[in-house]
Amino acid sequence: MFDWLQHFADWLIYNVFNVGAETHLGIALNFFIYDTLKILILLFVIVFIMGIVNAYFPIEKLKDYLNKKKLYGLEYFFSSIFGAITPFCSCSSVPLFIGFVQGGIPLGVTFSFLITSPLVNEVAVAMFLGMFGVEATLIYAASGILLGTIGGWVLGKFNLEPLLSDWVKKILENKIEQAKFEEKKKTFYDRLPEITQAAWDIVKGVIVYVIIGIAIGAAMHGFVPENFFNQYLGGGEWWTVPLAVIVAVPMYANAAGIVPVIQVFVAKGVPLGTAIAFMMGTVGLSIPEATLLKKVMSLKLIAIFFSVVTLCIILSGYLFNMLL
Numbered sequence: 125m126f127d128w129l130q131h132f133a134d135w136l137i138y139n140v141f142n143v144g145a146e147t148h149l150g151i152a153l154n155f156f157i158y159d160t161l162k163i164l165i166l167l168f169v170i171v172f173i174m175g176i177v178n179a180y181f182p183i184e185k186l187k188d189y190l191n192k193k194k195l196y197g198l199e200y201f202f203s204s205i206f207g208a209i210t211p212f213c214s215c216s217s218v219p220l221f222i223g224f225v226q227g228g229i230p231l232g233v234t235f236s237f238l239i240t241s242p243l244v245n246e247v248a249v250a251m252f253l254g255m256f257g258v259e260a261t262l263i264y265a266a267s268g269i270l271l272g273t274i275g276g277w278v279l280g281k282f283n284l285e286p287l288l289s290d291w292v293k294k295i296l297e298n299k300i301e302q303a304k305f306e307e308k309k310k311t312f313y314d315r316l317p318e319i320t321q322a323a324w325d326i327v328k329g330v331i332v333y334v335i336i337g338i339a340i341g342a343a344m345h346g347f348v349p350e351n352f353f354n355q356y357l358g359g360g361e362w363w364t365v366p367l368a369v370i371v372a373v374p375m376y377a378n379a380a381g382i383v384p385v386i387q388v389f390v391a392k393g394v395p396l397g398t399a400i401a402f403m404m405g406t407v408g409l410s411i412p413e414a415t416l417l418k419k420v421m422s423l424k425l426i427a428i429f430f431s432v433v434t435l436c437i438i439l440s441g442y443l444f445n446m447l448l
Contacts, residue, residue, distance in 0.1 A: 126162050133158040152346025159338045164327065171223055171326045175319040176312075197277055200236040204272030207240030208265070222326065222420055225292055232280015239433055240272030242407040248383055255387045256396065260448055264400060267443070271404075271436045278432055287425035289418075291329060329419065336415050357394045357402065365441035368398050369434055372405030382406050397444025404437045 133154045137143050143150040220241070224234040244265050253261045357368050382403050389399040409430055417426050 126158075129158055129161050129165075132161075148346045150346075152342040155346060156338055156342035159342070160335060163338065164331065168323055168327050172319060172323040173223070175322050197273065199230075199233050200273045200276040200280070201269070203233045203236035203276060204240040204269045207237040207272055208244040208269055221417075222292075225288070225420065230280060231285055231288075232276045234276075235279045235429065236272045236276025239275045239408060240268055243271065243404055244268035252383055255383065256390075260396060263444065263447055267440050268404070271408075271433070271440060275432055275436050279429065282428065284425055284428065287422045287428075289420050289422060292420050338412055357389065357398055364395070364398050365401050365445070366438050368402040368441065369405035369409075369437050372402045373409050373430075373434075374411050375406040395445050396448045397441050397446070400444050401437055401441025404440070405434070408437065409433055 134145075136157060137150055137154045138145050141153070143153060145151075145154075221234055221238045224237065225231070249261060249265055252264055256264075357364050357371075386399045386403050389402070390396050394402075414426050414430065417429075421429070
């Protein structure tokens, strides 16, 4: 879908700026250009689509249904499944998270999507299958969905809505205006300028956070050496799993990009469970993601979210090492 963006980034960095493709700077700059453009496009398109949904469909009824009906946790499971089939990294998932919050979906259910979306996708599953076999792939995919389901359920019990940022609260307060907008029974053509403007306003509100977050991720992607992690995660001591997750947080990559690195880790003696925990920490928790989320969450909410997901990943790492 975004091959043209990758070609553009390659042309701009390697041909126009004449930065070497194998240099740390070239890798970092290419990553920054590609991911910045991709995420901004995704953000605008998704928020634009959610604007159409808000204008034409009874989002409040869906919200009330999810809040009042006893689905016995299935709403978190379904959200995790949706996250698993969307091919997004952690930073690319943030636009959908914003759209869900804007649409009034319960916060815990939204967290289930945000947790699972970067952890599991079809490309990573296919690569995992080819590199580690059926058993490891099934455990990896099932655990990613389970992490999202449990994590979203736990976070949903904390009543965290007051910890959303003022910017998000202002969006939610505008529901009354949106209701009036719907009552006017305008045609889609008449509504289009207002929907487009609303989407652009949201993009403008987060663009600084997007650029800062991706810049941090690009620096990590281009300059942190792989051998650094092999040296300290190769043992089977109990502390290697939490260390792997903690060390992974500053990193930034999508699941498909990190799977080949995990294969190298395993080949050099890192236990597969520890390696998977590192991968989940890399794709599911990152400083760039936290930077982007700062626009929609308070620091306290980000800390709670990261703490719950970190604990789930560490426990799953121990489980992987016992099963694999």
